[in-house]
Amino acid sequence: MHSLRRWSVRHAAALHSWYGWFSRLAPLAAPLLRRLGTARAEKLVLPVERGAKGLMFDCQMCGQCVLSSTGMACPMNCAKQMRNGPCGGVRADGNCEVKPEMRCVWVEATDGAKRIAPDHRAHPTPLLPAIDHRRRGRSTWVDVVEGRSAPVFQPPVGERVTPEAEQSQFERRCTSGERVVTVEIAPPDSADPQPLLARAEIFRGLVDAMNITDGAGGNCHMSSVAASAILATRGFEPVYQIACRDRNRIAIQGDLLGAAALGVRNVLCLTGDDVSRGDHPQARPVFDLDAVSLLHVARTMCDRGEYLSGRKLDKAPDLFVGATVNPFVPPYLDRIANLEKKVAAGARFIQTQFCFDLRAFDEFMREVRARGLHRRAHLIVGVGTLASAKALRWMANNVPGVAIPEEVLARIEAAPDQKAEAKAVCIETIRAVTAIEGVAGVHLMGHRNEQVLAQIIVESGLREPPAGADRASRPA
Numbered sequence: 001m002h003s004l005r006r007w008s009v010r011h012a013a014a015l016h017s018w019y020g021w022f023s024r025l026a027p028l029a030a031p032l033l034r035r036l037g038t039a040r041a042e043k044l045v046l047p048v049e050r051g052a053k054g055l056m057f058d059c060q061m062c063g064q065c066v067l068s069s070t071g072m073a074c075p076m077n078c079a080k081q082m083r084n085g086p087c088g089g090v091r092a093d094g095n096c097e098v099k100p101e102m103r104c105v106w107v108e109a110t111d112g113a114k115r116i117a118p119d120h121r122a123h124p125t126p127l128l129p130a131i132d133h134r135r136r137g138r139s140t141w142v143d144v145v146e147g148r149s150a151p152v153f154q155p156p157v158g159e160r161v162t163p164e165a166e167q168s169q170f171e172r173r174c175t176s177g178e179r180v181v182t183v184e185i186a187p188p189d190s191a192d193p194q195p196l197l198a199r200a201e202i203f204r205g206l207v208d209a210m211n212i213t214d215g216a217g218g219n220c221h222m223s224s225v226a227a228s229a230i231l232a233t234r235g236f237e238p239v240y241q242i243a244c245r246d247r248n249r250i251a252i253q254g255d256l257l258g259a260a261a262l263g264v265r266n267v268l269c270l271t272g273d274d275v276s277r278g279d280h281p282q283a284r285p286v287f288d289l290d291a292v293s294l295l296h297v298a299r300t301m302c303d304r305g306e307y308l309s310g311r312k313l314d315k316a317p318d319l320f321v322g323a324t325v326n327p328f329v330p331p332y333l334d335r336i337a338n339l340e341k342k343v344a345a346g347a348r349f350i351q352t353q354f355c356f357d358l359r360a361f362d363e364f365m366r367e368v369r370a371r372g373l374h375r376r377a378h379l380i381v382g383v384g385t386l387a388s389a390k391a392l393r394w395m396a397n398n399v400p401g402v403a404i405p406e407e408v409l410a411r412i413e414a415a416p417d418q419k420a421e422a423k424a425v426c427i428e429t430i431r432a433v434t435a436i437e438g439v440a441g442v443h444l445m446g447h448r449n450e451q452v453l454a455q456i457i458v459e460s461g462l463r464e465p466p467a468g469a470d471r472a473s474r475p476a
């Protein structure tokens with residue numbers, strides 16, 4: 001089946017022009033369809049459509065076909081059901097994060113889209129909302145005859161701007177033009193908030209906001225909404241990370257309202273890592289939304305004051321909404337189109353995956369500037385370190401979406417003090433990326449490595465040590 005799927009991508013240009021003819025001629029059959037009745041016509045068409053599209057495209061019959069804009073690769077074969085572009089976990093060889101034996105559907109889609117329109121620089125698909133599961137198994141050909149196409153959502157940007165006095169501290173910092181520093185904090189495996197507060201305390205006065213991960217790596221921890229609310233009540237500035245892996249659109253909208261009611265003002269929309277690498281690999285992944293349709297949900301609630309269903313909210317949440325981008329995995333430069341799409345969908349800040357490859361990042365930023373994306377969203381670069389080359393190599397091999405060039409690993413491996421060398425690489429990276437035009441700041445990550453990250457913030461010159469810093473627990 002995979003080989004036929006790839007044949008269709010290789011012949012995407014011919015299939016696309018055939019489909020163009022089909023969609024132009026199909027409405028001519030509308031009077032016949034009306035005479036038969038839609039239900040009876042669908043009964044006749046469905047087995048033919050299922051057989052033909054199944055054979056040619058490994059089509060999953062979602063009932064909202066976008067094959068003609070995804071380079072003839074059915075996005076419903078994606079293990080996370082991504083409909084708006086690739087996830088950040090694509091492997092270096094272009095294979096799927098979840099099914100390593102399969103080529104990433106979006107790498108194929110990009111390939112097919114380029115065969116259809118080699119110079120096309122925008123994302124191949126329009127802004128697609130969350131899928132309507134009621135339409136699964138239904139015919140799209142009947143829709144084409146009746147002149148209907150897959151639903152598209154409208155970009156919300158420009159509908160509503162938060163007045164400066166009402167912006168979150170993090171948003172104010174981003175819009176001030178001053179360098180932004182954020183840090184990632186993993187919530188504890190505890191019903192006691194103290195370990196969380198102790199981790200946050202290390203960064204008091206050193207960062208503008210603290211990202212609270214949401215079941216990172218598919219592992220169970222205290223909920224990110226609860227951990228974010230705990231930090232907000234203690235005067236910290238949390239960024240609530242919300243992933244599509246564990247909740248459907250009903251739960252996610254409830255959580256967004258709950259977070260806002262508890263004083264959380266910043267949200268990072270993520271698709272999320274698959275469950276297969278986490279501590280509950282037997283769990284069922286949800287992926288009712290992808291990162292782009294999640295942005296649509298969040299901005300619909302904030303800008304229009306309504307649920308995705310259209311039902312009005314009594315009070316709209318006021319959230320500073322962001323998203324992620326990973327320039328370091330395939331389909332490399334095409335990630336720009338994906339970023340552009342997230343910005344169009346309403347992301348006002350962007351945080352990247354770990355940057356260890358300055359050459360790749362520089363190239364990425366050139367295109368970001370060429371498209372003016374750095375003026376439409378605040379771009380914050382992910383940086384970090386671990387204690388040894390072995391730990392970094394493990395991360396590169398086991399954490400989806402992390403790519404570390406061999407020369408960086410070799411440099412750390414050869415050093416007499418690997419921990420110090422890894423730290424030096426991180427500081428050099430910070431200095432290099434913050435000198436690049438269009439970069440708003442850095443986002444520090446490093447599992448349970450808070451003390452070292454705090455030292456890096458000071459030693460790299462990002463921040464002065466806070467007045468009265470306790471030398472035992474703060475950077476030297």
Ligand code: SF4
Nearest residue numbers: 078087096097104105
């Ligand atoms: S790598 Fe990600 S986007 Fe690509 S097919 Fe796998 S889950 Fe989908």
